[in-house]
Amino acid sequence: MWKLREGGSELIYDVSLLNPFTYAVELIRFALYGAFEPVSALVVSGTTVLFFLLAVLGYNPQRGMIRRTVQAQPA
Secondary structure: OHHHHHOOOHHHHHHHHOOHHHHHHHHHHHHHOOOOOHHHHHHHHHHHHHHHHHHHHHOOHHHOOOOOOOOOOOO
């Protein structure tokens, strides 16, 4: 991300600060160089936990794509 600021693209830099995928790319880039970026790791971990919690809270097996309805058989 520092390349964006260095290149004079302030608007794109500001927008990329809000995008969690940017931090994931930064984390991978630093890992390939054998370095660790704590801010990127914190943002990626935080968004992973947040999105996982939202998925768990939003999960409702009653509204699945395949509804299994058992109709009562007359005796």
